């Protein structure tokens with residue numbers, strides 16, 4: 002079977018959920034090889050194997066960790082030229098997209114970004130215009146290099162024992178033009194990361210103030226979920242931008258999405274419409290969010306949420 006490369010995205014010594022999703026997708030296309038660019042491949046090997054990687058290309062060393070992404074793109078481009086894979090999957094993250102763009106230019110190869118599916122003929126599916134249009138595209142020059150949108154599919158394990166091959170890291174002076182001078186890991190709160198959480202509780206303009214967002218946080222904490230926000234809530238200064246859900250924010254696909262005081266604009270839906278179960282609380286029975294919700298409560302969130310929280314506490 003053809004070899005498919007999956008570029009690993011990891012955080013704090015573990016592959017991110019999007020990596021497991023890409024491994025799952027790659028298994029439908031061929032033999033899965035994970036590519037670790039920087040960090041320690043050994044720490045990730047078990048988990049990559051659990052999701053079907055039969056081989057790991059380990060490009061490690063200070064040079065990859067000490068500079069920005071240019072070096073990673075150089076190493077990946079050289080690997081692609083050497084192994085001629087059937088496809089290359091890279092996460093649609095800020096870093097992933099930058100690596101993918103640089104690699105495509107280096108190899109004079111086409112690139113598809115933000116795909117949610119890729120078939121064996123190299124045809125990728127992209128969801129555009131806030132989810133209203135589905136586009137099928139194919140790279141017309143070179144092999145399919147694609148960035149995969151997080152939360153596009155459910156990762157499933159398929160245990161394998163991967164072999165590890167060290168990859169030579171030889172960076173050029175051009176790759177070293179921007180150096181990392183400091184890394185600060187933000188203090189991780191008790192809440193799960195928004196894009197990876199299985200429960201998300203989001204607040205919109207209807208929450209009314211930054212102070213009132215404590216109500217959203219309280220419900221999220223009772224459910225063990227992450228907190229999200231609509232753009233109107235973010236623009237009003239109620240909650241930081243990094244928690245925005247939607248077209249210009251994060252895409253989430255949890256088991257449960259709770260929308261509090263959110264009208265359900267198309268740009269918000271774009272970031273949460275694939276959630277498994279959606280609960281909406283809105284005082285306007287005509288709010289568009291109810292077209293999407295599996296369960297809707299027409300009511301004042303300042304009455305409904307404390308009552309719901311009380312019930313959850315009783316059952317804990």
Ligand code: FAD
Nearest residue numbers: 205206207231232233247248249250262264268269284302
């Ligand atoms: P509103 O539309 O004002 O809705 C507030 C809701 O709260 C209303 O339905 C109201 O009935 C309800 N409410 C008020 N008080 C209460 C109460 N006490 N109890 C219960 N319900 C109450 N939006 C995003 O969210 N994410 C994006 O990424 C995003 N990207 C965008 C990109 C572009 C290019 C553009 C043009 C827009 C984008 N938007 C995005 C904005 C989007 O169009 C909407 O303006 C926004 O989603 C509205 O947020 P909201 O639902 O919180 O506010």
